Amino acid sequence: MSGLVSIEPSVPEPSGPSTSVELSEDFREFTDARTLAEIVRWSREVVSDPGYPTARAWGRSGRGAVGCFPVYTPQEIVHALGLLPVALHGGGENVEISHADAALGSFLCSISKSTLELALTHQLDAFRAVVFPYICDVSRNLEGIFSRLLPTVSTHMLHLPQNFTSAGSVPFLVAEYRRWVEKLEKVSGTRLTDDALRASIETFARQREALAELARLRMNEPWRIDLSEYYLVRRLGGLLPRELHTSLLGRVLEEVRGRQRKRRDAIRLLVVGPFCEQPTLDLINLLEEVGFYVVGDEFLMLHEWCERPPPDDDPLRALARAYVETPRDIGVRRAPSQKGTSIVERVRSAKAESVLFLTAKFCEPALEDVVLYRRGLEKEKIPYLHLEFEERSTAYEQTRLQLETFAESIFFE
């Protein structure tokens, strides 16, 4: 157990800008956190440590953690086996790439490189398994490199179906999940039971409901919670035990609802594109600093991808159906609708006035969609801006200028 938890009072102070945070095994730092400020402070600590401190803390008592590459994996399965599903988000701005470039190639997104770099530099040692869903060819290929370079870690490339209308899609996905389950059962040393999976589905459904509640609040009254607070609270949702996160959300919602804050005169913005690699917190903050309220976003799609799984006798099939039947339209899932139409619908339902395409450099799925989205927005005369980012970039002068100009052009329209 870390020295941090022995410090009184019971909620230990974060260790400053250190990049190594040791959390207690029972996550007391969070269970004892009473205010949103404390939760956010700890979240900031956890997020800035590229070594996934929640996975380390969980693993310290012999329990296993499973790294889940973005965007979507049915984490309920991991949870039902007594393992901690941890959403991987790359290395952020704190990781120097020195090994991964050579293995992966030059023209690739930063998250793929930093994730490999973290593994090669033992920062992912807390993980007994890693799963890469087929969201793009980079994620897919990354699994093949992990499996060679990290032979002791169980890896799986999860083929999520692309055909959403075939009668064969759900049975196939159930079979695909079973293949993954077999590997995870070896990792956990337990068998997956229907009852355990049903209970996990319930746990995740409760978490999603609480997150949806927070998202609604943010959309309707964005002044009540800062974007960075909102982001950091959500980001914890893929890192902490889910039951704990759901209870934190209860506290957060209560506090935020009671806040007395003034509404700013800001432009309502929908942020599209960062569904996988994440921009830095500084860049996220910048969006509101320059005069926007982000009222809808694709930052952490993990929590929003699937609705509550439909009722089904077989819980594995329920999960498969949840994926196949979701109407979600993002860059790494075949659109059930026309892109141009769907973006306009999303703008309308978020009551947004403008759109920011914030795409990770070299993220081809996001880049290709931008063209189609733009056409839809242009038809409806909805203003938009396209910016590229890298998780490692820390210079924002140019970005600030572009955002300010964009905001001004809308203000003075």
Add this chain to the structure above:
Amino acid sequence: MSETVPRNTAPSPPRAAGEGSRGFLEEGRKLQRDLVEEYYRNLATAKERGQPVAYMLVGGNLTEIVRSFGYEVVFPEIIGLNCAIKHASLDNIVHAESMGYGLDVCGYVKNDIGLQDLGGSTPFGKVPRPDLLVCSFSGCYIYVKWWEALAESYGAPMTTFDVPYMRSDRPWREDVDYMVSQLWEFVHYLEKATDHSFDMDALRKVLAESRRAEEGWVKWLDAGRLRPSPIEAYFEAIFYMFPINVLRGTARAGDFYDVVNAEVERRVRDGTNPVPEEKFRVLVEGVPPYTHYRTFWDYFRRWGAVSVVATYPKVGGLFDRGFLHDPSRPFESIAEYSLGAYVNQSWEQRRRIIADYVDQYSADAVVIHGIKSCRSFTAGQGDLRDWLIHERNVPTLYVESDHEDPRYFSPAQMRNRLDAFFEALEQRRAAGSLAPGAGR
């Protein structure tokens, strides 16, 4: 040895071998050209004939089924590579960029979208608009993005044939079942769309033709095992991929491979080989730089280097590893063939295939050509190089440019890299640490 050989080492003077053998590319190449011309002529007149047009991707394509419903088939990847060879891709790419497609988008996608927005005229004829977009999701995520964009631009219906990623030596039953159910749904869709009934017996006949072509193609590829190799398994194979991918299922495809196999026999008899003196037997991995295809080939020829085997010609299917169409199991074998697109193989499978090829074809070395705008093929090729060098002891070079975009091919740099590599191989052989053609 690796690409860490000194880069500025002055290369040995070009060999006489570098000029290639006179009379090497004859009948087969001429016939291929005729077939390509005929294909484009047919495309240009499809609408006049009242023939519906389907767009399809090479990997896991369903050409036999679609043709059996009377469609003419357009393969935008093949149009893209033909545009690049004819130096016509850059205008299309730049136009697509002006439409908002970023620098990092696949060159095929940009060539295609730029081309259609500019009116669809290529140096070999006009490409008709699609009535149907068949997305065989076999090995590349960008296929989906590309087809979505076409569907929105043309307003044409898009159907997806989802092919699971291959992570085992032989197909998994559940994966085949999934694909077979999709194939039934697809033929029912086509029945409605065309008002034609599906005829399984007719499909069996077409598949028998496919099989004949596939066996002929495999026989041709197998010739690379001979020493010296009578074929160029990368640069020449690129021409001969056309019938197997585009005309499969027609008698013309099978006849074509009869012709080129007879030509191989003549070459063996007459000693007419890709280079007069075979010095290095090379496995090439990766998509070619079509924009500088001949230049790139010359950089091999001048050293007497012959590609005896290559992975790129297998993008349409791993026929040489047993993924053949079978008229007695029509849909199952179509499913299995679709799984066998080379880029649909996991990295573990790709490594295994490459290791087998090095042994079976007695390759001395591997050259990997990475494509800037293709993550499917390229992401991880650096790791492949490492694995070949350190775990398989195979001299390996990694070079990079683009398949469609000439702005990324630097002739001087490319030549230096290849010169240095082959020179180091030569030195290694002189020192006795590279047995001629002994692979590992």
